[in-house]
Amino acid sequence: MTPRLDAIGLVVADMAASLAFYRRLGLDLPADADTQPHVECTLPGGTRVLWDTEDTVRSFDPGWKRPEDGGRAGLAFACASPAEVDATYEALTAAGHHGHLKPWDAFWGQRYATVHDPDGTEVSLFAASV
Numbered sequence: 001m002t003p004r005l006d007a008i009g010l011v012v013a014d015m016a017a018s019l020a021f022y023r024r025l026g027l028d029l030p031a032d033a034d035t036q037p038h039v040e041c042t043l044p045g046g047t048r049v050l051w052d053t054e055d056t057v058r059s060f061d062p063g064w065k066r067p068e069d070g071g072r073a074g075l076a077f078a079c080a081s082p083a084e085v086d087a088t089y090e091a092l093t094a095a096g097h098h099g100h101l102k103p104w105d106a107f108w109g110q111r112y113a114t115v116h117d118p119d120g121t122e123v124s125l126f127a128a129s130v
Contacts, residue, residue: 007040007048008075010121011057013066015039017118018051024092025077025123074114074122082111085125089113105129 012018016034022041023029027049033039037056041049057064079085086103092115093099100122103113106129113125 005047007050008073009050009052010117010119011054011064011066012051012119013054014118015051015053021092021095021097021117022049024095025088074124076124076126079111079125079127082127082129085111085113085127088125089115 010018015036019029019034019039027041027043029039029041037053039051043049054064054066077088079088082103082105089099089103097118098116099113100116101112101114103111103125106112106126109129110126111129115123115125117123
């Protein structure tokens, strides 16, 4: 048997803030999940995204500490068009999220932008250039 990637886990300081960010990216997360210590969302294709609060992680790993510098992992969301990259970036930054790299036309043939979620996780937005 070969292991397969099943889930991507995120440790968050504020569950409601994190889920609000990912709802803006189209993930179907119920409102009552905002107060839960652990939340899961199954994506098309079956891969899951898991959110755990810092306190939840400390409950089974008492030595866990929040990383002091981000950039250890990143997520990438495909957009339907370059215009959707721009619009999504603008909507997220207008909602107060940190825009790391404004939309640009990358040399590899994509419209690309990067924002940070509430915990500093890098989230890329991309679409094929037309």
